[in-house]
Amino acid sequence: MSTIFVTDFSEFPGARYDSLGPNSGEKFRKTVLIPAIKANENKETITVVLDGAFGYGSSFLDEAFGGLIRDGIDENTVLAICDHIVSEEDPSLKIEIIQWVKEAITEKSK
Amino acid sequence: MKKFNRSRLRHRLNAARRRLEQAKRPKGLTGGQGDLNQVFLNPKPPVPGATSHVSTPRIQAPPKLDIYSGDNFGAFCNFLNNLEQASRYNDRVIICFRNTHRITAAAALRLLASVSNLLSTYENLSFGCSIPSRRSGHKYKQYDRVIEGVLQQIGFFKMIGQPERTPTKRADIAAWSQLSGELADGSLAASLLNSLPPSITKKAKAQLYKGAIEAMANSVDHAYPRDENGAQLKENRWWMLVGRNQEKITLIVCDLGVGIPVTLPKKHPESMLRAIFQKCRILGNSDAEMIHASTFIKRTRTHQTHRGKGGADIRSITEHFPGALLSIRSNRGCYIVAGEKYPGTIRPGYAEIDGSNGREWSASYSHSICGTLIEWTVSLKELEA
Numbered sequence: 001m002s003t004i005f006v007t008d009f010s011e012f013p014g015a016r017y018d019s020l021g022p023n024s025g026e027k028f029r030k031t032v033l034i035p036a037i038k039a040n041e042n043k044e045t046i047t048v049v050l051d052g053a054f055g056y057g058s059s060f061l062d063e064a065f066g067g068l069i070r071d072g073i074d075e076n077t078v079l080a081i082c083d084h085i086v087s088e089e090d091p092s093l094k095i096e097i098i099q100w101v102k103e104a105i106t107e108k109s110k
Numbered sequence: 111m112k113k114f115n116r117s118r119l120r121h122r123l124n125a126a127r128r129r130l131e132q133a134k135r136p137k138g139l140t141g142g143q144g145d146l147n148q149v150f151l152n153p154k155p156p157v158p159g160a161t162s163h164v165s166t167p168r169i170q171a172p173p174k175l176d177i178y179s180g181d182n183f184g185a186f187c188n189f190l191n192n193l194e195q196a197s198r199y200n201d202r203v204i205i206c207f208r209n210t211h212r213i214t215a216a217a218a219l220r221l222l223a224s225v226s227n228l229l230s231t232y233e234n235l236s237f238g239c240s241i242p243s244r245r246s247g248h249k250y251k252q253y254d255r256v257i258e259g260v261l262q263q264i265g266f267f268k269m270i271g272q273p274e275r276t277p278t279k280r281a282d283i284a285a286w287s288q289l290s291g292e293l294a295d296g297s298l299a300a301s302l303l304n305s306l307p308p309s310i311t312k313k314a315k316a317q318l319y320k321g322a323i324e325a326m327a328n329s330v331d332h333a334y335p336r337d338e339n340g341a342q343l344k345e346n347r348w349w350m351l352v353g354r355n356q357e358k359i360t361l362i363v364c365d366l367g368v369g370i371p372v373t374l375p376k377k378h379p380e381s382m383l384r385a386i387f388q389k390c391r392i393l394g395n396s397d398a399e400m401i402h403a404s405t406f407i408k409r410t411r412t413h414q415t416h417r418g419k420g421g422a423d424i425r426s427i428t429e430h431f432p433g434a435l436l437s438i439r440s441n442r443g444c445y446i447v448a449g450e451k452y453p454g455t456i457r458p459g460y461a462e463i464d465g466s467n468g469r470e471w472s473a474s475y476s477h478s479i480c481g482t483l484i485e486w487t488v489s490l491k492e493l494e495a
Contacts, residue, residue: 010296011297011300012295012296012297012299012300013296013323014294014295014296014323014327015323015324015326015330015331016327016331017331020294020327020331021293021294021295021296021326021327022293022295022296022297023296054303054315054319055296055300055315055316055317055318055319055320056316056319056320057319057320057323057324057327057423058320058324058422058423059324059327059423060323089312089316090313090316
């Protein structure tokens with residue numbers, strides 16, 4: 001099992017795009033999530049721990065997780081990551097991420 | 111009757127002559143009551159080093175530096191406009207606070223933003239500042255140094271290069287913290303939120319952070335115009351202030367961009383805006399109505415289906431904290447939404463929005479604040495729960 005702690009990326013998750021500021025959702029997806037998915041040849045469970053960060057804007061979450069779908073990552077892989085999100089400090093974040101991922105899947109299928 | 115002192119006659123005559131000369135100098139009118147004297151609107155002398163042919167303009171701040179009531183809003187906007195006009199044509203401008211006896215956090219932040227922006231726009235510009243005398247028995251004896259304390263607290267004197275004053279002893283003003291930036295940097299927002307009392311829960315701070323980071327990102331991403339090649343035409347800076355008193359905390363984010371009413375129709379397809387307008391029963395396209403619509407935009411920004419979730423984050427604080435109040439002022443409009451259990455009342459001058467069950471208000475003004483100012487007010491009890 002592979003575990004990603006968002007706090008290893010940053011304690012202060014930022015905006016959607018890297019052009020808007022540091023620690024963006026785009027950067028988290030490109031430098032942390034996608035490399036972890038590609039390196040996971042054995043199809044082990046990837047767990048993302050959201051706890052410990054100062055807070056999250058919706059744009060960061062959408063760009064980081066919904067962006068995986070838009071980047072062509074298999075939707076079952078992304079949904080599996082969503083299932084293993086740990087957010088004990090604010091459980092609503094997990095629900096929000098699943099919502100953005102499902103919306104991205106719907107948009108992609110249009 | 112006091113005996114006439116002949117030995118002081120020359121001194122008195124000289125003093126009278128100086129007063130007369132001073133009175134004859136052209137002056138800017140009170141910010142809220144009139145326009146800047148035309149003599150200050152001439153272009154600067156073209157030759158470097160040449161002295162101006164007029165004396166330094168003094169821009170009078172209105173008695174109440176406040177944006178919450180319609181009259182004060184107009185006077186404040188007029189004052190900012192005078193300040194900008196004078197700065198455009200003069201290398202030195204004096205801001206006069208002698209008539210000012212009240213200043214709110216939002217107005218203070220907006221003034222700071224203007225001064226900062228003008229100093230970065232006009233290389234040779236410098237500001238002076240006059241505040242009421244502290245001498246007892248002076249005609250401004252009612253002055254309790256609030257204005258000076260606020261200006262010191264927000265870093266106004268430091269910004270204009272004047273000696274810093276003694277920090278205020280008033281706890282509610284001393285608790286103000288402000289900063290600004292050009293990027294949506296979460297560590298900056300967090301540093302301000304960490305200045306709040308430790309009794310505020312981590313989850314509550316995370317909610318405030320959520321709104322703040324989206325407001326900052328909106329300022330950086332949308333507020334400032336770009337040229338045809340996508341280059342920024344103006345410094346895309348935002349300013350943020352956190353304040354608190356014994357009952358509530360206030361978080362304000364401000365920018366000097368083109369405003370929500372301008373960016374909204376440019377960045378979103380008409381069909382989507384029409385759907386929001388219908389859903390919210392918005393009938394017109396005033397600035398206040400455009401701001402109202404912007405808080406419902408969750409998707410489809412810049413014609414990219416996945417963008418634009420910030421408006422909902424900004425609004426969500428009033429859903430998470432039922433006693434919170436959100437005010438968004440942009441250009442000539444204001445939109446206010448209260449949480450379900452907001453304990454306060456809204457000042458006169460704001461019209462309740464139909465179908466909002468007494469939770470949403472709007473106001474339209476004849477003056478523009480030339481930018482956007484988002485303000486959240488949340489009770490400490492809710493933040494500590």
